[in-house]
Amino acid sequence: MRIQQNYPLKNYNTFGLNVYAQSFAEFDSVDTMEFILLNAEETKPKMILGGGSNILFTEDYPGLILKNNIVFIKNVLKKEGKVLVKVGAGVNWHEFVLDCVKNNYGGIENLSLIPGNVGASPMQNIGAYGVEIKDVFHELEAYDLIEKEVRKFSASDCEFGYRESVFKRKYKGRFVILNVTFALNTVPVFNTSYGAIEQQLELMNVKELSVQAISDAVIAIRTSKLPDPENTGNAGSFFKNPVVSTDKFQTIKDIFYSFSNASGVQDIPFYKIGDDSIKIPAAWLIEQCGWKGYRKGDAGCYDKQALVLINYGNA
Numbered sequence: 001m002r003i004q005q006n007y008p009l010k011n012y013n014t015f016g017l018n019v020y021a022q023s024f025a026e027f028d029s030v031d032t033m034e035f036i037l038l039n040a041e042e043t044k045p046k047m048i049l050g051g052g053s054n055i056l057f058t059e060d061y062p063g064l065i066l067k068n069n070i071v072f073i074k075n076v077l078k079k080e081g082k083v084l085v086k087v088g089a090g091v092n093w094h095e096f097v098l099d100c101v102k103n104n105y106g107g108i109e110n111l112s113l114i115p116g117n118v119g120a121s122p123m124q125n126i127g128a129y130g131v132e133i134k135d136v137f138h139e140l141e142a143y144d145l146i147e148k149e150v151r152k153f154s155a156s157d158c159e160f161g162y163r164e165s166v167f168k169r170k171y172k173g174r175f176v177i178l179n180v181t182f183a184l185n186t187v188p189v190f191n192t193s194y195g196a197i198e199q200q201l202e203l204m205n206v207k208e209l210s211v212q213a214i215s216d217a218v219i220a221i222r223t224s225k226l227p228d229p230e231n232t233g234n235a236g237s238f239f240k241n242p243v244v245s246t247d248k249f250q251t252i253k254d255i256f257y258s259f260s261n262a263s264g265v266q267d268i269p270f271y272k273i274g275d276d277s278i279k280i281p282a283a284w285l286i287e288q289c290g291w292k293g294y295r296k297g298d299a300g301c302y303d304k305q306a307l308v309l310i311n312y313g314n315a
Contacts, residue, residue, distance in 0.1 A: 003040060003064070012067065013052035014115055015311045016233030023064040028090070030143055030150065030178065033066065037145075040064050048176050051092065053115035053235050054124070068119055070178055073099055078186065084138055086181045089119025093126075101215045106188025107136040109215040110197070113222045115229060115236045119177040123167045125160045129218055130194030134160035138183040142167075142175035150178065163240050190214060196221055225305040233311030234302070239282040249278040256288075283307045 007024030010016055023043055027033040040046070045063040049055070070088040073096060077084040083105055087096055097112050110131040120126070122140055125133045137160070140153050158165045167175060190209045192198050200217040201209075227234050244252070253268055271279040286292060286306035293303035299315040302308035 003036065007065075009052075009057065009061070009065070012049060012065075013055055013057055014229040014233065014235050015056060015309075015315070016229070017057045017311065017315065019057040019060050021061040021063075021065040024067070025064065026067040026069050028069045028071065033143065033176065034148070036066060050089065050120045051115060051117035053229070054120055056235070068117070068176070070119075072179075076181065081185060081187045083184050083186050084181055085184055086179055087118045088179050089117060089177045091118045092116075093118055093121060097215065100184060101211050104188070104211055105184040105186060106190070106211045107131070107184040108182065109188075109211040110191055110194075110218055112215045112218040113226075118180055122158055122160075122180055123165055123177065124163045125158075125165055127163070129197055130191045132160070134158075136182045136184060138181040140180045141178045143178055145174055145176065151175070162243065226308060227302060227304075227310055233313075233315070234308050237305070237307040238309050239286070239307050241279050241282045242285070243273065243277050243279050246276050246278055249280070252280070 003023050003025045005023055007021045008018070009021055009024075010018045013019075023040065025036045025040075027036055037046075043064045047061065047063065047065050049065050049067050069090040071090045072086075072088040073091060074086050075083055076086045085100065085105065093111075093116050094113050096118055097108050097114075100107075101109055101112075108131065110129040111126065111133075114126055114128060116126075121133050122137060127133065134155060137155050137158070139155075140158070141150055142153060143149070144151050153166075158167070159170075167177070188211050190211075192201065192209070192214065197214065197217050200221050201213060204213070204217060204220070206213045206217070226236060229235075249268075249270065256268060269281050269284050273279055283292075283306040286301070291301045292306040294301045295312070297315065298312040300310050300312060302310050
């Protein structure tokens, strides 16, 4: 282990931004991380970096970046249709999903091809196509940078919400997630009702549902809509779908139709969640503002999916 100076971060953020860290080091264990922190006690600020898919560098980083490389996947318990799988925070999320699909473990196949690492998944309760991390979460272990000890978090401890957890607000910057344990199904329960999964399965001529088929369908859908970070800098879907009350939704509809002022105008797409909450697709809202496909210099809004901000090369 060594701390490197003026380190390029272009390959460590999926936007592909050409910025530098004043100091940079990697760790693959708690002991190594503690050693680095001890030797860089005076260096401030400090930041833990995972897969680099949920960060936007606006300038060179004037401190120490620690890259989390804790990598392992192991079953810790298998019983009565369930399997607990413990995963290092540095494991690539999609590679973990594919490993579960290969073993026919159900629960996260709908989350295929999401960029980033496992450690970030509970931080914002990642979700897609009707599934969220909270649905399969068992526990995690995290290092407390203040108390200098490892602590376990249950699902209730994490206080999961829509793309929310205690690690984004209450404990922001305090904990380093080391590993996450997921409760998956050895007898899969399929979720195909959200988005275009059923339509894609029909296009693929799937006769019998499986975790592999659903994963393949999600990958096909995402590939058709999202640019590959290896070729075009991006961080996947960058915007949260806003949730409003039914009264607010009616107000939005009234305003939209009054401005449209045309017969046959399309209805506003929405998803009802609960008795008094409506989720409106952010992509649709962004498109109505004329931003889909907009470009200024090398920064832009993807022309195939309005949720995606992209770097055309030197943004």
